[in-house]
Amino acid sequence: MKSALLTCVALLAASPALFAAAEVTKGYGPSDAGFKLDPVLPPAIDDIASKATFSIIDGQKDGASPDLAVLNDGKIPQSEDQPSANFFFANGSDGGRIGVDLGSVTSLRSIATYSWHNKERGPQLYKLYAADGRAKNFNAAPKKGTDPATCGWVPLAEVDTRPKTGDGAGQHAAEISNKNRRPLGSYRYLLFDISKTAEDAFANTFFSEIDVVDAGQSEVQRIKPLEKIVKNYKSKDGKFRYIIDSTKAPALTEWSEKELLPVVEEWYPKLVALLPSNGYRAPDQVTFEYRDDMGGTPAYAAGNKISLSAPWFPGELKREAKGCVIHEMGHVVQNYWRAAQTNRNPKNTPGWITEGICDYIRWFLYEPQSQGAHVRDVNQAKYDASYRVTANFLDWVVDKKDKALLQKLNEAAREGKYEEKLWKDWTGSTLQELGEDWKKAVKDGKR
Numbered sequence: 001m002k003s004a005l006l007t008c009v010a011l012l013a014a015s016p017a018l019f020a021a022a023e024v025t026k027g028y029g030p031s032d033a034g035f036k037l038d039p040v041l042p043p044a045i046d047d048i049a050s051k052a053t054f055s056i057i058d059g060q061k062d063g064a065s066p067d068l069a070v071l072n073d074g075k076i077p078q079s080e081d082q083p084s085a086n087f088f089f090a091n092g093s094d095g096g097r098i099g100v101d102l103g104s105v106t107s108l109r110s111i112a113t114y115s116w117h118n119k120e121r122g123p124q125l126y127k128l129y130a131a132d133g134r135a136k137n138f139n140a141a142p143k144k145g146t147d148p149a150t151c152g153w154v155p156l157a158e159v160d161t162r163p164k165t166g167d168g169a170g171q172h173a174a175e176i177s178n179k180n181r182r183p184l185g186s187y188r189y190l191l192f193d194i195s196k197t198a199e200d201a202f203a204n205t206f207f208s209e210i211d212v213v214d215a216g217q218s219e220v221q222r223i224k225p226l227e228k229i230v231k232n233y234k235s236k237d238g239k240f241r242y243i244i245d246s247t248k249a250p251a252l253t254e255w256s257e258k259e260l261l262p263v264v265e266e267w268y269p270k271l272v273a274l275l276p277s278n279g280y281r282a283p284d285q286v287t288f289e290y291r292d293d294m295g296g297t298p299a300y301a302a303g304n305k306i307s308l309s310a311p312w313f314p315g316e317l318k319r320e321a322k323g324c325v326i327h328e329m330g331h332v333v334q335n336y337w338r339a340a341q342t343n344r345n346p347k348n349t350p351g352w353i354t355e356g357i358c359d360y361i362r363w364f365l366y367e368p369q370s371q372g373a374h375v376r377d378v379n380q381a382k383y384d385a386s387y388r389v390t391a392n393f394l395d396w397v398v399d400k401k402d403k404a405l406l407q408k409l410n411e412a413a414r415e416g417k418y419e420e421k422l423w424k425d426w427t428g429s430t431l432q433e434l435g436e437d438w439k440k441a442v443k444d445g446k447r
């Protein structure tokens with residue numbers, strides 16, 4: 001008898017549940033879609049999931065994943081690989097089960113899930129069950145291996161947003177609802193039976209938000225998709241193109257065009273002319289992007305892109321903002337990253353030279369009137385102290401020893417040929433001797 005009963009339960013569990021109750025609408029977009037994933041609307045803020053209780057029924061959250069609260073906080077991640085803003089099951093595991101308790105039986109209009117990642121953690125693969133909790137054999141927390149349909153749950157939908165080809169990088173949305181917007185039914189509990197989306201260990205979806213909309217709720221407030229503000233400018237002579245992205249700093253859009261752009265248009269070509277070398281062509285397009293994820297760094301350059309700190313700039317518009325951009329444009333023109341590609345045995349250019357050149361251009365050529373690189377304390381007068389101090393040293397060498405020093409130094413650095421003995425070749429004095437002579441000038445108050 002015992003074995004007959006077991007067989008019966010196994011058969012029940014193996015019979016496939018029918019997921020015919022609801023429709024699944026999918027939305028997909030690239031990483032910059034701003035969760036505007038037509039035809040699915042952006043995530044809701046005041047839906048009833050925001051007050052529901054979420055729990056892990058089976059499986060383990062990843063060590064880098066925050067708690068389930070990120071799923072109903074009405075907030076979306078800010079970038080395409082942001083573990084701290086998504087819930088995901090442990091690397092190497094095959095998903096798990098998430099339960100949602102709405103607190104009372106409610107007539108539901110729709111359920112929606114949102115996810116975002118730059119690889120196969122983007123797409124979603126899960127089965128959704130719902131229950132009112134009234135079935136005699138109702139199990140509120142069935143583990144994987146138990147078919148929820150056998151213990152009081154209604155199979156609502158099967159969701160699979162994986163594309164036919166590719167890893168599905170980008171933003172995904174799935175909305176479960178009925179045709180003609182008829183309610184889905186009256187339920188208190190939801191069960192998401194989630195699977196990984198691919199074979200490898202890093203394929204558990206980055207779930208960003210889960211929404212549940214009450215059929216009785218007339219209007220749902222939704223996240224406003226970020227409006228892109230990207231302006232494209234061509235120089236008058238047609239040689240250069242400048243792109244300014246102020247999406248993350250809308251209040252700086254006008255200043256960027258009226259105040260910053262003229263400086264860029266005047267100085268980028270000047271920098272190109274100041275730092276030539278044989279066979280070299282500086283980038284003819286430069287992108288400026290305000291960002292809000294740079295910590296304490298005001299600005300930096302990588303390739304032909306300059307990142308500007310959105311929180312830092314507003315307080316510096318009349319102070320350091322423009323000079324800081326001059327410095328970064330210097331790095332774009334320098335392009336010393338290139339030495340590794342063009343020279344088989346590139347010599348390393350010390351950072352104090354790279355930074356000193358950009359600060360020299362900024363403080364002595366762009367804004368000499370500000371005297372920002374004046375060295376007050378002779379104890380700080382070390383030629384390799386970088387930035388402003390090195391800038392002061394370079395200005396002294398240019399002034400007293402070699403008018404073409406900047407071009408020579410730049411060419412050597414760009415080609416990966418910088419070495420200390422070059423100073424003697426160029427000026428007749430070693431770097432140490434130059435440093436000492438300059439220090440005397442600083443001491444005498446002549447710098």
Ligand SMILES: [Zn+2]
Binds near residue numbers: 328331355
């Ligand atoms: Zn720099």
